[in-house]
Amino acid sequence: MLALAQSTPAQSGPFQVPSGLARAESVAASAAGAASSAGFWTSWFRRSDQAKREQPHWMTPMATTTPRLEQEFRYDVLWQQARPGVPYTENIGNSKGLELIPLDGLEVIASVPPYLIHHSASSPDGFGDVQMLVKYRVRAEDEAHGNYILTVFFASTFPTGGSNGQTDAVVTPTLAYGKGYGPFDLQGTLGAGLPTGNEAAIGRTYAWNNTVQYHLGELWWFELEANATWYQDGKNGGKEQTYLTPGLVVGRIPLGSRLKLAVGAAMQFAISQFHTSVHSPIVSVRLPF
Numbered sequence: 001m002l003a004l005a006q007s008t009p010a011q012s013g014p015f016q017v018p019s020g021l022a023r024a025e026s027v028a029a030s031a032a033g034a035a036s037s038a039g040f041w042t043s044w045f046r047r048s049d050q051a052k053r054e055q056p057h058w059m060t061p062m063a064t065t066t067p068r069l070e071q072e073f074r075y076d077v078l079w080q081q082a083r084p085g086v087p088y089t090e091n092i093g094n095s096k097g098l099e100l101i102p103l104d105g106l107e108v109i110a111s112v113p114p115y116l117i118h119h120s121a122s123s124p125d126g127f128g129d130v131q132m133l134v135k136y137r138v139r140a141e142d143e144a145h146g147n148y149i150l151t152v153f154f155a156s157t158f159p160t161g162g163s164n165g166q167t168d169a170v171v172t173p174t175l176a177y178g179k180g181y182g183p184f185d186l187q188g189t190l191g192a193g194l195p196t197g198n199e200a201a202i203g204r205t206y207a208w209n210n211t212v213q214y215h216l217g218e219l220w221w222f223e224l225e226a227n228a229t230w231y232q233d234g235k236n237g238g239k240e241q242t243y244l245t246p247g248l249v250v251g252r253i254p255l256g257s258r259l260k261l262a263v264g265a266a267m268q269f270a271i272s273q274f275h276t277s278v279h280s281p282i283v284s285v286r287l288p289f
Contacts, residue, residue, distance in 0.1 A: 045258070048101040055140035055149050056178060058185045059221040061211040062247040062266035062282055065189055067151035067176035069107040069137055072099050072288040080277040087119035094282070095131045095157075107135040116164045129157040129165035135176075147180035153191065168197035183215045203234020221249040227268065242272040245282075252288055262286040 048071050060066040060074075076094035081087075093114040101107050111131040118125055133155040140149040153174035159166050174191030193205040211225040225245035231237055251262025268280040 064209040090117040109133040128161040
């Protein structure tokens with residue numbers, strides 16, 4: 001009788017599940033959850049890898065937003081000097097962040113808010129505006145089948161930066177394009193920054209950026225960018241500024257089975273009579289995956 005009592009499962013109700021069966025069900029549920037998670041990421045990377053294979057494999061330029069779909073985390077630092085002799089303003093982050101390819105032909109970029117250090121008592125340091133950008137790739141062929149790409153962007157900055165940002169959101173529709181010729185490629189964008197409010201004070205901007213790259217060996221990407229902006233309304237209404245930006249990006253250096261590293265540096269030089277900064281060094285760190 002004692003042996004029989006010990007072998008009978010403890011009862012806390014009329015439908016108590018034996019402890020061994022409960023443990024088996026728990027292990028099975030955990031395994032199913034892990035398999036589901038593994039399946040999700042396997043499908044994600046299969047889709048994003050295919051999206052990257054179907055387009056040229058150029059490097060993302062230092063200042064011009066690439067028309068390519070990319071999946072990486074990117075973080076830049078920019079130093080801007082308004083005129084000779086005044087302190088630099090440090091832009092930590094430069095509105096870069098996480099870039100993902102969630103669907104075929106689509107990329108989403110969620111920026112890390114930039115942190116601005118002015119080194120001036122009259123300008124408080126702090127975070128700038130948050131930015132989101134969505135790319136839709138209209139057409140692309142890899143290097144063996146045409147070596148070109150056409151993409152449309154839609155970006156929006158949100159007024160989260162207080163004195164270091166805008167008073168209203170700004171939306172920026174953009175057309176982006178690229179064409180490769182052997183080790184050379186041209187990547188460009190043409191877009192308009194349109195405030196959703198307070199347009200007379202913020203003003204509209206029209207930007208045209210073009211980058212010529214030369215790919216040397218496996219890792220070296222030399223580039224020269226022309227970055228032009230026209231201002232309508234706002235404090236700079238009627239003015240235009242142009243920068244030349246020579247730079248170098250080294251990458252993509254393998255760090256693991258998927259993770260890679262690319263690092264770059266560039267210097268923007270103002271070549272127009274009007275300019276908001278005389279020159280701006282830029283450094284960039286990217287982790288493609």
